[in-house]
Amino acid sequence: MEKFVRLVARACPLPAPNLNTDQILPARYLKWPRSKGLGSVLFQDLRVDADGRERADFPLNQAAYRDARILIAGRNFGGGSSREAAVYAVYDHGFRCVIAPTFGDIFAQNAVKNGLLTAVVSESDVAELAAAVAANPEQDIVVDLERQTIACGHRSYGFTIDPVSRNQLLNGWDDVDLTESRRADIAAFRERDEHARPWAKPSVAP
C-alpha cells in the first residue's frame, strides 16, 4: 500500500451531505474489475444526465477541478453499502484525501486499506474550506498527516483521524504482513478457544 504523509494538491468542493456509496459508485458498476477504470465512473449519476451528457454544474466537470486530488465533502460521506469499489473509484480518479465532518465507518475503513486519507474536520471548517477553494480553485491545499493539519491560503485547520488509521497510512502497512507476525498468538488463541467455546464451530450438517 502507498504511504500517505503529506499532500500538496488542488481540492474540489462537493459539500452536499449524505453522498453515500451508491452515489460514489452506482451498483451497476460493481461487476467491473478494477482494471476496467472505475475512476471514470466516479459519481456517474451525479456527473452525467440521463442522456450521458456531463452536467456543467457538477464541480468535477469543471476545468479548475478536473485535476483535484483532495475532495472536500459533506456530512456522512461514504455511508451505506460496504462496496470497496467506491474507494477504488475515488482513488483511481486521482483523489488521495477526502475531508468531511463524518464518514461512513466501512468506507473509512476501506479507505485506509487503500491509502486514501479520510480527514475529519468540523462542519464549519468544511464550509470555510469549500468556500475558500470555490473562491480560488487554482490554489494548492496542503494536507499533513503527521501534524494532522490542512493548510489553505493563510488558514490552517486541524483534522482528526483515529490513531490506528494514521499509523497504517503513515507507514503504508499491509495488514496481511502484520498478521503473519502474529501466527503464534493466533495458534494460542485457537487452542484456548476450543475449550472456552466448544459450540462456536458449525455442527456437522445433517
Added chain:
Amino acid sequence: MRSLDKPADAEAKHPGMNEPRTLIDKLWSAHEIARREDGAALIWIDRHYVHEGSFHAFSQMTARGRKVAEPGLTFGVADHYVPTRGRDRDIANPEIAAMVRNLETNAAENGITLFGLHDPRQGIVHVVGPEQGLTLPGLSIVCGDSHTSTHGAFGAYAFGIGASEVAHVLMTQTIWQKKPKRMRITVDGEATVGVAAKDIALAIIARVHADGAQGHAIEFAGSAIRALSMEGRLTLCNLSIEAGGRCGMVAPDATTFAYLAGRPYAPKGADFERAVDDWSRLASDPGAEFDREVTLDAGTIAPIVTWGTTPDDALPIDSHAPDPARERDPVRAQYLRDALDYMAIAPGKKLTDIAIDRVFIGSCTNSRIEDLRAAAAVLAGRKSKVPGLVSPGSSLVKRQAEEEGLDRIFRAAGLEWAESGCSMCVGINGDQVAPGERCASTTNRNFRGRQGPGARTHLMSPAMVAAAAVSGHLADVRPLIAGRKV
C-alpha cells in the same frame, strides 16, 4: 444543520473481568487475539459469509498465491446477482452469469460450502445464515455486505467489511479492528397494532440520524425489543447500519434459543444445553456502562414511511413532507429542496396523498416468513392497484409461505411471486424500478438511484407496503387491519 450529537472521540474502554461488562465488552474480549499499542486488536472471526460480490477479495487472495485459511468457517451464498425468475433457464446476461459462476468456482476451489443458485437452501445471506443455524449467539461474523449487522439479533458481533478485509479474513480468519464505542438504545412500552420492527427501526434512525451511531456498537434493549420475535430483531439489527452503527445487537434470551433449537448447523443435544448456558451469560451486566444512551417509548411510535433520499428522512404516515421554506438552516434547507426535487414531492404535501407506481416486498430487511404473513394479512381478499414483486428471503421461506398459502394471496392481489435474492433492493440482478417510478418498498435504502437509475423509493414495513398497494398511494395500514387477524 442538526448538531452532531456525539461525544468526543474518546478511546474505547476495556472494563476488567470483575467490573460490570456490556454485551459488546464480552464479545470483544472473547475474540481478541492480540492488541497493539495504538489500540488496534486482532480479532478472531467465527463465521465468514461470502457472495458473488466477493470476487474482488478472492482475486486479491489469489494474487498473493494464498488459499482460504478456514473453509469450514466460510460459507458462500448466491444472492446479489441471482435471477428471481426463470431459474430453469441459463442466465441471459453474460456478465451476471459470470458473477454467479465465479462464486461457484471460488467456493469449489477453496472447499467452501455454497448455497448456490439451485440449492434448496439458497436465499439472501442475512436470511440463510440464521435460518441454517450458522449464526449463533457469542460469535463474530463478517461478510462483505453492510447489512451483516443483521446477525447481531442473536447476540453476535456481526459487521460488514470491504473487499480488502474480506481478503484478509479469507487468508487469516482474523481482522484488525479498533473496539467500537458502546451505545444502548432502550425501547420500552408496547408497540400498538400495525407498528412493526421496521417502524421502531425507522423511528430510531430518524431520532439518531443516518450517521448518529458511527463508531458505535448498538445494543437494543427494553421491553419492546424483548417482545420482538427473532424476525423482528433481525429487521431491527439489519437497519443499525442505516443509523451509521458498526453493528446492532440484542442479548440472547429464550426467544433466541427457541429459534435456534434444531437448526441444521446449530449445536445439538448436550452441546446445545452447554451453549445455552454460556449464551445466557452474554447479556450486559447490571450497572454496566455505555458511552451513549438513547431511549424511546414504543407506545408513541406510529407506522412510518420515508419521504426523502436517506433513511433518516422518515416520518409518521399521518404527517406532511417537510417544507424547506420553514427550515432556518440554509444547508439543511438546500438538502430538503434537493431531496424533495429528486422525489418529485411538493413541499408540505400530505404523505398519504403521494401516489405510487409499484411495490416491492423483499430484501434482507423484510422478507422473512413473518414479514410475508404481515403483508398477506393486509392483501387477503384485496387487489393491489399497482404492479409489484414479492421476493421471499430464502428458498426455504418461499416453500414455507407456499405451504401456508401466502403465495396465493399475493398472486390473487395481482403481485408477482418470485424466487429469492437481493432483487429489487439493489437492482443488480436486473429487477429494477424504472426511472421516475415511485416504489413503496420493504427494503433498507431510499438512496437516489438505489433501486435503479432515477428510481424513487419510500421505505416502510411489509404491512405498510401492502396498505400502499391496495390504496395506490402511501397509506396508514391501521384502518385496513382493523378487525383482521394479524
